[in-house]
Amino acid sequence: MFSLDELEDASRRVHAAFAPTPAYAWPLLAERTGVELWVKHENLTPTGAFKVRGGLIHVERLARENLAPNGLISATRGNHGQSLAFAGRRFGVPVTIVVPEGNSPEKNAAMRALGARLVEHGVDFDAARVEAMRLAERDGLLFAPSFHRDLVLGVASWALELFRLAPRLDALYVPIGLGSSICGAIRVRDLLGLDTEIIGVQSAGAPAYARSLAAGRPVEIERADTFADGLAVRIPDPAALAIIAAGVSRIVTVTDEEVAAAIRAYWTDTHQLAEGAGAAPLAALMQERAIMAGRRVGLPLSGGNIDLALFRDRVLAGA
Structure with missing residues (x-):
């Protein structure tokens, strides 16, 4: 590894x-x-x-190599999304996060406060992940997985x-x-x-x-x-x-x-x-x-x- x-x-x-x-x-x-x-x-x-530790390393590399010129997108219940939003703001990469419907209001608010655009979709994390991958293809965004x-x-x-x-x-x-x-x-x-x-x-x-x-x-x-x-x-x-x-x-x-x-x-x-x-x-x-x-x-x-x-x-x- x-x-x-x-x-x-x-x-x-x-x-x-x-x-x-x-x-x-x-x-x-x-x-x-x-x-x-x-x-x-x-x-x-x-x-x-x-999770912010991983987000910093991943988004820094994406910014350095210009791999997400239109921004990145991912799915989360909260902490992964906060990590990407924190790093995105630090390195100038726009971040969209898909969360399941009924997700934690406080985690949603925290991601928005860090500058992420939030989309609510699906009944659980895995449904939100499928939607995030669809939106990545539709909108020309880089999909950021939760395991990398x-x-x-x-x-x-x-x-x-x-x-x-x-x-x-x-x-x-x-x-x-x-x-x-x-x-x-x-x-x-x-x-x-x-x-x-x-x-x-x-x-x-x-x-x-x-x-x-x-x-x-x-x-x-x-x-x-x-x-x-x-x-x-x-x-x-x-x-x-x-x-x-x-x-x-x-x-x-x-x-x-x-x-x-x-x-x-x-x-x-x-x-x-x-x-x-x-x-x-x-x-x-x-x-x-x-x-x-x-x-x-x-x-x-x-x-x-x-x-x-x-x-x-x-x-x-x-x-």
Whole structure:
């Protein structure tokens, strides 16, 4: 995929836009989980999520090589779109984003505030992606996928920072949407010659990669039923699946109730707000507390962009 030198260069370009995010060992979370726990705070990037790292690398290259003269278009539930809009404004590339109908109002507002033109279409992310590809052909725009080498290279910088900030980790839980974050973490682990166990995390309501890993081939699911919109993917990417299959020890699926409990735990123990996908790794660790006891574990708090109404109605209501 990429070399350590390429990753170091990408990290420098990311850090030209914002500083590395911190990694903290939170004592109350350690007591709760029974492990020495290191949290990588990707909720503290300029867009509130890790994906901005990949967007910066991808859009910078598109601008440098003049590959999107009319602008680019993509589909998202929010964080990928914010990353492209942030980078598009930085590098002068117009950005159009297709979101599913009923998408997060706050994420929609954030993308518009960053200068993106929004189009609402379809019942879920995968339907929005099909529409974005159609509009790309119709309007002469470059389609920016949610899984791409540039994106993996950029987002891998969070894992490089974590492995260098924290003591040697026994295990790292990483959420899986379309797969850029976990693929980046696997590559960094291997480049650094570490033996850290990498564990994927999916929603029980959207287990496309878990089923694909069990079947040994990509398996499309009919519905992605979860409030953790960053995990709501029905169709796995074959390239991502190949990397995941070769590099993870297992995939853990978590229920929405477990994710909500993890969001509450983050708030109670750290006063950091996590979105559903951001809290999913903690939910998986809490599920596996017994088998992980006494180990040194890393978690990316991959994003904090949860709507206030969702936080109130789905998370606090279950407290």
